[in-house]
Amino acid sequence: KNEVEQSPQNLTAQEGEFITINCSYSVGISALHWLQQHPGGGIVSLFMLSSGKKKHGRLIATINIQEKHSSLHITASHPRDSAVYICAARYNNNDMRFGAGTRLTVKP
Amino acid sequence: DSGVTQTPKHLITATGQRVTLRCSPRSGDLSVYWYQQSLDQGLQFLIQYYNGEERAKGNILERFSAQQFPDLHSELNLSSLELGDSALYFCASSATSGGPGGEGEQFFGPGTRLTVL
Numbered sequence: 001k002n003e004v005e006q007s008p009q010n011l012t013a014q015e016g017e018f019i020t021i022n023c024s025y026s027v028g029i030s031a032l033h034w035l036q037q038h039p040g041g042g043i044v045s046l047f048m049l050s051s052g053k054k055k056h057g058r059l060i061a062t063i064n065i066q067e068k069h070s071s072l073h074i075t076a077s078h079p080r081d082s083a084v085y086i087c088a089a090r091y092n093n094n095d096m097r098f099g100a101g102t103r104l105t106v107k108p
Numbered sequence: 109d110s111g112v113t114q115t116p117k118h119l120i121t122a123t124g125q126r127v128t129l130r131c132s133p134r135s136g137d138l139s140v141y142w143y144q145q146s147l148d149q150g151l152q153f154l155i156q157y158y159n160g161e162e163r164a165k166g167n168i169l170e171r172f173s174a175q176q177f178p179d180l181h182s183e184l185n186l187s188s189l190e191l192g193d194s195a196l197y198f199c200a201s202s203a204t205s206g207g208p209g210g211e212g213e214q215f216f217g218p219g220t221r222l223t224v225l
Contacts, residue, residue, distance in 0.1 A: 031211035043216040094164035096153035
């Protein structure tokens with residue numbers, strides 16, 4: 001069954017803190033996407049990865065294929081990082097499944 | 109601005125009606141994906157088209173259909189609408205065909221908010 005589990009569901013942090021959001025999936029995938037959804041509803045793609053690690057500014061995404069697990073890290077968090085973060089797994093049968101999302105609030 | 113456009117922005121209609129949502133991908137992108145986001149079910153993948161052909165199918169109901177035209181814009185048709193179809197409908201585009209060895213970054217449109225009364 002193609003399932004995606006994401007944790008935590010909600011996360012509150014103080015500005016400057018290091019943040020980690022986790023995502024696990026059930027079977028073989030071709031890629032894992034990390035998305036950011038702003039309060040207004042717009043969705044932005046942060047990363048697409050199939051192995052290893054990617055970095056963009058203060059954001060880092062990693063994936064461990066053997067453990068079927070991916071993490072999104074935010075270093076030196078800022079209030080403007082407040083959003084919902086969603087992981088999505090593209091399975092080898094071309095189906096795509098989404099995690100329930102992590103609502104991040106960063107307080108100044 | 110992702111370069112993906114969706115119309116209309118908002119749509120209010122009644123149960124039993126039929127509506128068409130339109131998506132124009134980023135210039136040069138061949139893949140169009142459709143997604144539904146509802147409060148109770150989160151984001152769900154509906155269907156993907158690549159260069160005019162259906163490439164992948166997700167949780168799309170039989171009452172829903174889609175197509176991609178020669179100019180690469182796509183339309184999602186929703187018929188016999190029910191209250192539960194009220195949701196945000198996103199399309200996204202990508203340069204690649206998707207799947208093993210062909211997955212690429214997706215660029216999302218602003219969404220169409222459908223309200224069924």
